[in-house]
Amino acid sequence: MRRAATVVAAGRDVAVPDRLLLAAVVLAAAAVAEVAVRAGDPGPGLPVALLLALAATVPVAFARAHPAAATAAVTTAVLLTLATFSTPTLAAVAAQLVVVVLLVTRRVRRRRAAASHRAASERAVADTLLEHAARGERARIARELHDVVAHHLSMISVQAETARLATPGLPAEGAHRLRAIGDTAREALTEMRRLLGVLREDADDGGTRRPQPGLPQLIELIDEARDVGGASTRLIVSGQVRPLEPGLELTAFRIVQEALTNARRHAPGAAVDVELRYAAEALHLRVRDSGPGPAAAHGRPAGGHGLLGMRERAAAVGGELWAGPEPASGFVVEAVLPTSPAREPEPSP
Structure with missing residues (x-):
């Protein structure tokens, strides 16, 4: 044949x-x-x-x-x-x-044939850039979540050791278990730092590392956006405000930060509203700018690196994110992030 x-x-x-x-x-x-x-x-x-x-x-x-x-x-x-x-x-x-x-x-x-080859090359380059952007954003998300989890593991280790040393009359079995809890937390922290050490070094600029931001830092972010952009930027909060898990607050902060950056880039001078609504089981985010209209808003790449990063962050905490032009004018970014109340650390005895 x-x-x-x-x-x-x-x-x-x-x-x-x-x-x-x-x-x-x-x-x-x-x-x-x-x-x-x-x-x-x-x-x-x-x-x-x-x-x-x-x-x-x-x-x-x-x-x-x-x-x-x-x-x-x-x-x-x-x-x-x-x-x-x-x-x-x-x-x-x-x-x-x-x-x-x-x-x-x-x-x-x-x-x-030349046009087909050129289009295939452009698609390959675009896919490669998108893949690199996705990997970089995932690395940043992992690095930031690492900092949050490392804090909790450190607290577990410290509290277990403090309870073992400061509790009078603690049975030997209880002391042994508390020591095991502390050792396990320290081992987990060591392993996590070993696995994610490259990610930390990749972003380490040699300066002093600061705690990861959360929702309380949104006011500073809004003020900075207002000063840099020279336009009206408002923060609107509704619902029962309560502390949330640090990883979720970090995700919400980064989504708002990226949305404000996109608004300055694609709709300079436009007013921006940042809305946070605390619901029983989720935190609802909405960032909307009053840009020139749907035609200009459509010019924004629907699959750009910024939107890709925001979707990656929302998905990392089990949430969802949508972005697109408004019917009349402007561009909107909306996210729903499932919540569970953050547990306050117990005071050391």
């Missing part, structure tokens, strides 16, 4: 030049016959007319392999015929049409 396919394929490859050769022979014969009929009695111009007739038709046989050269040869022969005998043969005109159509088809195919 494979050999038969090869033969068929080879037959197809040979068939096209054969048809052109056949066309060249037919056109050449027709041109010679037409010149002979027109000339009537042989004269001194007959050999020249026959030569030009052949020159205008025979190159068709080579049009597949050398379309530009064949077109040039046929065109030159037709022009010389016009200059010498005023009228070319019908076969020469047909040959001219054949070679020009073949030349145009070849160029169209090449342009399509």
Whole structure:
């Protein structure tokens, strides 16, 4: 079967030049016959007319392999015929049409192939950039969550050790268990730092590390956005305000931060409202700018790196995020983040 396919394929490859050769022979014969009929009695111009007739038709046989050269040869022969005998043969005109159509088809195919290759390359580059952006954002999320979890593990270790040392009359079994809790917390913290150490070093600029921000720092973020953007930026809070898990507060802060950055970039000078609504089981975020309108808002890339990062962060805490233009004007980012009340650390005895 494979050999038969090869033969068929080879037959197809040979068939096209054969048809052109056949066309060249037919056109050449027709041109010679037409010149002979027109000339009537042989004269001194007959050999020249026959030569030009052949020159205008025979190159068709080579049009597949050398379309530009064949077109040039046929065109030159037709022009010389016009200059010498005023009228070319019908076969020469047909040959001219054949070679020009073949030349145009070849160029169209090449342009399509080049455009397809260029589009594929652009898609590959865009996919690579998006993948790098996703990996970088996931690394930043993991690094920040690492800081939050490390704090809790450290608190567990400290509280277990404090309870073991400060509780009078603690049975030996209880002390042993508290020591085991502290050791387990320290081992988990060590392993986590070992696994995520590269992520911490990647963002370490040599300066002093600060605690990860949360919702209380939103006021400073709003003030900074108002000062930098020179536009009205409001923080609207509704519902029963309560402390949430540090990882979730960090996620909410970063989403608002990125949304404000996007608003300054794509709708400079537009007013921005940041809304936080505390519900029983979720924290609802909404960042909306009063940009120029849906047409301009649609210019924002729906799958840009900033939106990708916000979606990654929302998904990391089990939430969802939507972003898009408003019906009348502006652009909105909305997120729903499932919540559970943060537990206050027990005071040390």
